Amino acid sequence: EPEVTQTPSHQVTQMGQEVILRCVPISNHLYFYWYRQILGQKVEFLVSFYNNEISEKSEIFDDQFSVERPDGSNFTLKIRSTKLEDSAMYFCASSPSERKQFFGPGTRLTVL
Amino acid sequence: KQEVTQIPAALSVPEGENLVLNCSFTDSAIYNLQWFRQDPGKGLTSLLLIQSSQREQTSGRLNASLDKSSGRSTLYIAASQPGDSATYLCAVKGGGSNYKLTFGKGTLLTVNP
Numbered sequence: 211e212p213e214v215t216q217t218p219s220h221q222v223t224q225m226g227q228e229v230i231l232r233c234v235p236i237s238n239h240l241y242f243y244w245y246r247q248i249l250g251q252k253v254e255f256l257v258s259f260y261n262n263e264i265s266e267k268s269e270i271f272d273d274q275f276s277v278e279r280p281d282g283s284n285f286t287l288k289i290r291s292t293k294l295e296d297s298a299m300y301f302c303a304s305s306p307s308e309r310k311q312f313f314g315p316g317t318r319l320t321v322l
Numbered sequence: 323k324q325e326v327t328q329i330p331a332a333l334s335v336p337e338g339e340n341l342v343l344n345c346s347f348t349d350s351a352i353y354n355l356q357w358f359r360q361d362p363g364k365g366l367t368s369l370l371l372i373q374s375s376q377r378e379q380t381s382g383r384l385n386a387s388l389d390k391s392s393g394r395s396t397l398y399i400a401a402s403q404p405g406d407s408a409t410y411l412c413a414v415k416g417g418g419s420n421y422k423l424t425f426g427k428g429t430l431l432t433v434n435p
Contacts, residue, residue: 241421253366253411255422266421301365308420309354309373315365 212236214314216302222320223292231287231317233302242285243303243311244277246270253301259285292321324349324419328412328426335402336434343397343429345412350393352416356423357386357397360409370397374416402433 215234223229235242244256257267259277276288285304289296299318303311325348335341345355354373358366370379370386372395378387385398399406409430413423 243421245423252427253413253423253425255424258421260421266419268422308415310356310368310371311423312368313358313366318363 214302214304214312216300216314216317218317219315220318220320222322225294225321226291229289229292229319231289231300231302231319233285233287233304233314234283235285235302235304236306236312237283239304239306239312241265241305241308241311242277242279243305244287245301245303245313246298247301247316248295248298256287289319292319294321297321324352324414324416324424326412326414326424326426328410328429330429331427332430332432334432334434337402337404339402339433340398340400341402341431343399343410343412343431345395345397345426347393347395347414347424349416350390352390352414353420354416355386355388355395355412355414357384357395358411358413360411360428362409366411369410399431402431404433404435407431407433 217232242259247253257271258265299316301316302314305311327346329344356371357369372379372388383400388395409428411428413425
């Protein structure tokens with residue numbers, strides 16, 4: 211069964227550094243999403259992406275964040291200058307329509 | 323703003339017991355509701371999705387119900403097994419958004435052998 215994949219599984223970075231989290235959505239899906247989960251807290255929506263543009267973003271998704279679909283298979287989340295509070299598990303998801311979302315295994319980001 | 327609450331926060335049951343997990347949401351204008359399972363340090367596995375026009379969905383030992391007007395959903399697990407131990411998350415889509423899921427904090431289920 212096709213799955214959403216994410217790399218790396220764990221990323222450690224220094225505060226102020228740029229990180230890129232990578233996702234490969236399920237191949238025939240059209241909608242792509244990023245969520246994050248700070249340890250012990252709820253899963254929070256960051257951004258959705260459809261037809262090569264952001265369709266919705268949360269208040270968390272400020273100018274430090276950007277998303278891109280650089281080719282036909284990858285979907286990336288960039289954090290330009292990481293802060294301590296960006297430490298979280300980041301989940302990518304995709305869906306074929308506006309219905310069920312399929313989640314990847316997550317990337318654990320640790321900012322030191 | 324949509325808020326999702328899950329009760330109880332944690333539940334411990336002996337193997338074989340039937341159990342119910344609860345989810346409530348504040349804005350009843352939803353498109354759908356999904357139940358997920360999350361194992362420690364892992365991703366989210368979708369269990370069931372209920373469209374707003376539906377009342378329930380079943381998959382194996384799992385049954386999810388939706389009462390949109392009262393803002394409630396339940397996840398019923400029959401004949402629980404130790405392998406069912408995980409955190410169960412409820413998420414709703416809608417309430418002003420076509421795209422994002424709003425999650426509850428989850429119920430941590432422990433099934434004891």
